[in-house]
Amino acid sequence: MEKYNFGLDEEMVKALSEEFAPLNFVKTLKLSQPHSIEDARASLEEYGRELARRSIEKGEKKIDRVYRVMKKAMEKTGEMKFPFIPQRYLEIAYLSIQPFRRLRIVANSSRILSYRLNECSLYKAIEEQYGKKAANKMVCKSACFALIEEILSHFDFDIKPSLEASMADDGKCQFKIERK
Amino acid sequence: MIPQIEIDKNKCPTPYECKKCLQICPQAIFAVAPTKVERFKETAPEDYEVQAVFKDKCVLCMDCVKVCPTGAIKIKVGGR
Amino acid sequence: MCELCEKYGDNGGRWYLNPENYARPLYKKVEKEKEKEPMILTELQGPFYYKPLIELKDNPEAFEKMREGYLKFHETMSGQVVSLEDAEKMVEIAHPIARIDCICRRITRATLEDGEQRPRSCLGLGVGMFRWEEWPERYKGGVEFLSTEEAKEHIEHWHKRGMVITIMTFGTPYIGGICLCDYPDCLAIRMRLDYGIKPFLLKGHQVAKVNYEECTGCGTCVQRCQFGAIKMEVTTKKSNIDMTRCFGCGVCTYACPQDAISLIDREKLPGLKEEW
Ligand code: SF4
Ligand code: SF4
Ligand code: SF4
Ligand code: SF4
Ligand code: SF4
Numbered sequence: 440m441e442k443y444n445f446g447l448d449e450e451m452v453k454a455l456s457e458e459f460a461p462l463n464f465v466k467t468l469k470l471s472q473p474h475s476i477e478d479a480r481a482s483l484e485e486y487g488r489e490l491a492r493r494s495i496e497k498g499e500k501k502i503d504r505v506y507r508v509m510k511k512a513m514e515k516t517g518e519m520k521f522p523f524i525p526q527r528y529l530e531i532a533y534l535s536i537q538p539f540r541r542l543r544i545v546a547n548s549s550r551i552l553s554y555r556l557n558e559c560s561l562y563k564a565i566e567e568q569y570g571k572k573a574a575n576k577m578v579c580k581s582a583c584f585a586l587i588e589e590i591l592s593h594f595d596f597d598i599k600p601s602l603e604a605s606m607a608d609d610g611k612c613q614f615k616i617e618r619k
Numbered sequence: 620m621i622p623q624i625e626i627d628k629n630k631c632p633t634p635y636e637c638k639k640c641l642q643i644c645p646q647a648i649f650a651v652a653p654t655k656v657e658r659f660k661e662t663a664p665e666d667y668e669v670q671a672v673f674k675d676k677c678v679l680c681m682d683c684v685k686v687c688p689t690g691a692i693k694i695k696v697g698g699r
Numbered sequence: 700m701c702e703l704c705e706k707y708g709d710n711g712g713r714w715y716l717n718p719e720n721y722a723r724p725l726y727k728k729v730e731k732e733k734e735k736e737p738m739i740l741t742e743l744q745g746p747f748y749y750k751p752l753i754e755l756k757d758n759p760e761a762f763e764k765m766r767e768g769y770l771k772f773h774e775t776m777s778g779q780v781v782s783l784e785d786a787e788k789m790v791e792i793a794h795p796i797a798r799i800d801c802i803c804r805r806i807t808r809a810t811l812e813d814g815e816q817r818p819r820s821c822l823g824l825g826v827g828m829f830r831w832e833e834w835p836e837r838y839k840g841g842v843e844f845l846s847t848e849e850a851k852e853h854i855e856h857w858h859k860r861g862m863v864i865t866i867m868t869f870g871t872p873y874i875g876g877i878c879l880c881d882y883p884d885c886l887a888i889r890m891r892l893d894y895g896i897k898p899f900l901l902k903g904h905q906v907a908k909v910n911y912e913e914c915t916g917c918g919t920c921v922q923r924c925q926f927g928a929i930k931m932e933v934t935t936k937k938s939n940i941d942m943t944r945c946f947g948c949g950v951c952t953y954a955c956p957q958d959a960i961s962l963i964d965r966e967k968l969p970g971l972k973e974e975w
Pocket of ligand 1 (some may be wrong): 470556557560562577578579580581582583604606612
């Protein structure tokens with residue numbers, strides 16, 4: 440039998456992690472200045488959206504064995520585009536910018552895609568640069584929402600994600616993407 | 620007393636292909652399994668082994684001994 | 700309440716209807732080439748693993764002592780009987796669903812389920828199925844991905860022919876498969892019934908009850924029970940189900956031509972609600 444590589448393309452993850460290094464990006468936010476929060480929100484959104492675009496662009500070129508088998512299964516059954524296509528791109532994006540090795544998936548059924556982050560490099564970078572108070576405003580969630588929404592709309596899903604737990608209040612973030 | 624049922628591995632090189640004892644035993648006491656499993660590889664037929672597992676259920680009908688083409692199965696009644 | 704529901708249920712619901720128990724990521728950041736999964740070996744060797752226990756059968760004290768270790772092991776690889784109705788709800792939640800060869804029958808009767816006469820009976824669940832090619836020995840003969848509807852047809856097909864529907868975890872509470880089982884070739888039923896390895900196969904959330912007014916005493920159901928819970932009561936000319944032995948699989952309800960047997964919720968019966 441042929442030996443397959445089931446993992447994500449390492450070069451791709453490395454390139455994305457350099458392009459979207461959280462600390463470098465956070466330094467450009469100037470969150471310490473007054474009235475800058477709206478600007479920061481806008482650039483976080485842009486960051487999230489761009490991360491989604493680049494993950495999809497690169498991910499569609501680097502087709503690992505899991506993705507290939509998954510595509511065949513989708514063709515055969517006519518199902519599973521949700522949750523697995525969005526799940527794949529969320530995993531590529533988060534594994535590129537976050538320290539953890541696996542994204543903690545809470546649910547990936549035909550109706551709900553939900554995941555949790557027990558640590559977050561973007562939040563941590565904001566905290567380091569601008570202090571805990573700034574981080575706890577959770578402006579960073581604009582980046583996550585933009586990331587999710589861009590991925591969903593790219594693949595024609597009309598779903599609104601929600602944040603069920605946040606780093607500021609719960610010490611972890613949990614997102615839920617639920618189909619009606 | 621649980622009967623002692625031994626299978627001579629040398630006389631039974633590819634049990635998964637023969638499978639006569641496995642299929643005839645009324646008590647389904649035998650099991651066949653690969654002794655090693657590798658990634659990206661099917662186990663070779665010689666790396667399978669048959670063993671008498673659910674021995675406490677054997678009723679000593681001797682069907683397995685009769686059906687075995689190589690005389691690989693030895694059953695000792697009454698103990699250890 | 701069933702202990703798995705208590706630990707892994709979603710607000711008092713049945714644990715196997717909680718989507719969390721099927722959730723896994725698709726990827727790991729660095730996929731180490733040499734990472735071994737010993738579970739695969741244990742699973743494929745099946746009963747070889749139980750042999751030391753069985754050899755102690757005529758030494759009750761030693762048997763009991765060793766059995767404790769097996770009970771512990773099966774907290775990580777456990778199972779439960781489910782009804783057809785619940786299984787159909789499960790395949791709405793769990794994806795992907797892949798038809799695979801039954802590992803137990805391969806071990807106990809050396810039959811690979813291929814072709815018309817012995818079509819495959821097991822269903823593998825979850826994203827691990829996208830990586831099946833890593834273990835060609837485990838998935839001998841390949842896998843076939845099924846749609847939700849196809850999976851329902853598959854389960855119904857086997858269940859109506861007399862197979863018990865069970866689910867298996869691979870690292871409890873992660874549910875990795877739906878099996879279609881019978882005695883003696885399925886190891887979970889056998890290890891529970893013959894050797895008391897309880898967590899390997901818990902009883903289901905229902906139990907069967909005969910409606911004596913409808914039962915004509917035809918005896919069809921008696922032959923179908925894989926758990927030996929039904930007898931024909933000669934004097935009354937009715938079938939009798941011992942509800943303390945019944946696993947609630949529902950096979951008899953489909954076998955009965957009079958529709959005289961129904962499944963009722965275990966938890967509604969104070970005498971059975973702690974019986975798993
Ligand atoms: S919303 Fe949560 S996960 Fe997203 S960047 Fe902020 S802290 Fe991190
Ligand atoms: S003697 Fe009969 S019951 Fe015992 S193992 Fe052989 S075939 Fe099975
Ligand atoms: S019948 Fe004899 S040769 Fe055939 S599998 Fe059994 S022990 Fe081996
Ligand atoms: S009595 Fe009916 S429901 Fe109960 S275990 Fe037997 S076949 Fe299954
Ligand atoms: S199959 Fe139905 S009618 Fe026949 S004995 Fe069983 S319960 Fe009675």
